[in-house]
Amino acid sequence: MTIIRNAEIYKPEYLGIKDVLLIGKKIAAINDNISFDISSVEITEIDARGKKLVPGFIDSHVHITGGGGEGGFSSRTPEINLTDLTTAGVTTVVGCLGTDGVSRDVASLLSKARGLDEEGITAYIYTGSYRLPLKTITGEIMKDIMIVDKIIGIGEVAISDHRSSQPTFEEFIRAVADARVAGMLSGKAGIINVHLGDGKRKIDMLKRAVNETEIPITQFLPTHINRNPQLFEECVDYARNGGFIDFTGSEDPDFWEETEGEVSFSKGLKRLIEEGVDENNYTLSSDGQGSMPIFNEKKEFIGIGIGKSSCLIKAMKDCVNKENIPLEKALRAITCNPAKILKLKNKGRIEVEMDADLCLLDKELNIDTVIANGRLMVQDKKPLVHGMFEKI
Numbered sequence: 001m002t003i004i005r006n007a008e009i010y011k012p013e014y015l016g017i018k019d020v021l022l023i024g025k026k027i028a029a030i031n032d033n034i035s036f037d038i039s040s041v042e043i044t045e046i047d048a049r050g051k052k053l054v055p056g057f058i059d060s061h062v063h064i065t066g067g068g069g070e071g072g073f074s075s076r077t078p079e080i081n082l083t084d085l086t087t088a089g090v091t092t093v094v095g096c097l098g099t100d101g102v103s104r105d106v107a108s109l110l111s112k113a114r115g116l117d118e119e120g121i122t123a124y125i126y127t128g129s130y131r132l133p134l135k136t137i138t139g140e141i142m143k144d145i146m147i148v149d150k151i152i153g154i155g156e157v158a159i160s161d162h163r164s165s166q167p168t169f170e171e172f173i174r175a176v177a178d179a180r181v182a183g184m185l186s187g188k189a190g191i192i193n194v195h196l197g198d199g200k201r202k203i204d205m206l207k208r209a210v211n212e213t214e215i216p217i218t219q220f221l222p223t224h225i226n227r228n229p230q231l232f233e234e235c236v237d238y239a240r241n242g243g244f245i246d247f248t249g250s251e252d253p254d255f256w257e258e259t260e261g262e263v264s265f266s267k268g269l270k271r272l273i274e275e276g277v278d279e280n281n282y283t284l285s286s287d288g289q290g291s292m293p294i295f296n297e298k299k300e301f302i303g304i305g306i307g308k309s310s311c312l313i314k315a316m317k318d319c320v321n322k323e324n325i326p327l328e329k330a331l332r333a334i335t336c337n338p339a340k341i342l343k344l345k346n347k348g349r350i351e352v353e354m355d356a357d358l359c360l361l362d363k364e365l366n367i368d369t370v371i372a373n374g375r376l377m378v379q380d381k382k383p384l385v386h387g388m389f390e391k392i
């Protein structure tokens with residue numbers, strides 16, 4: 001049992017200052033003052049005075065087995081470590097393959113997800129990679145989603161990108177249909193995570209799918225929607241019509257805005273709020289562990305780095321500090337919204353009977369403490385639990 005005392009709770013909606021009781025892997029009670037009289041039970045107390053308690057983050061697009069490889073074999077990025085996620089506040093991760101579905105496959109992705117589960121957090125995966133027809137574990141999209149517990153959908157399927165397999169509309173929509181029906185039959189989201197490139201066709205494929213078939217707009221979760229202003233504008237419209245959209249975060253949003261025209265999450269969210277987009281329809285993910293070019297101060301290319309989940313909390317800070325967006329609105333993108341869109345049961349909210357996945361933030365909104373499935377993973381900004389092969 002754990003009691004978190006006097007935390008200012010954002011569930012993500014603001015709830016005020018309360019105590020939270022965790023029993024095992026669950027949130028058991030949320031109350032003004034929880035008291036106990038059982039001396040035989042060991043209770044861990046956490047003093048959260050002055051800190052904000054928020055749901056553990058859901059990072060819904062991470063290359064957990066590594067990504068990249070587009071600059072040759074030596075540019076393949078390594079697998080993610082447990083503490084890369086936990087120190088960034090992430091307690092639930094959705095893994096995916098990217099450009100390379102040959103030297104990495106869905107079986108290794110599933111194995112890595114199981115490893116992260118064993119190490120203490122919760123992991124799901126998408127089956128497939130950029131390419132269509134999709135490579136699966138069982139040989140069929142429907143079977144993968146229905147039979148393999150951790151598979152919640154397909155992706156990231158690439159469109160409007162020079163690295164995409166240039167699928168025909170028929171190829172694309174057939175894969176979408178299989179994912180949808182398999183999702184219905186297994187109580188999963190069956191979502192299609194769509195990688196959007198810089199190409200001029202933008203979201204044409206999605207618009208055709210919505211206009212020409214019976215498949216609802218909510219079956220898709222397009223990602224990298226903020227990679228340029230023109231694409232973002234189309235995606236604002238798409239979201240206004242009821243579609244879900246996923247921003248990709250960045251460690252240095254100002255730099256990327258200046259050099260590549262990327263729309264930062266904070267500015268983009270402000271726009272969505274002004275446009276009256278449904279507050280349930282946006283998410284933010286890190287594209288973590290994918291390869292990322294690094295530039296020096298003179299903006300010269302100096303090498304390849306790795307995307308990190310720490311961009312999520314950075315985006316939250318920018319929303320609050322730069323754009324005056326209430327924390328509860330920004331938090332939705334990495335808590336209750338992905339949980340709902342991806343049908344991740346018992347995730348993304350601080351409520352009784354939900355999983356005990358929690359983060360404590362200090363006054364500057366830095367991640368101080370992280371609890372995953374009721375277990376203390378990070379405390380006083382230091383990881384307490386390490387992955388199997390991490391140096392301690």
Ligand code: ZN
Pocket residue numbers: 098156195196224
């Ligand atoms: Zn992508």
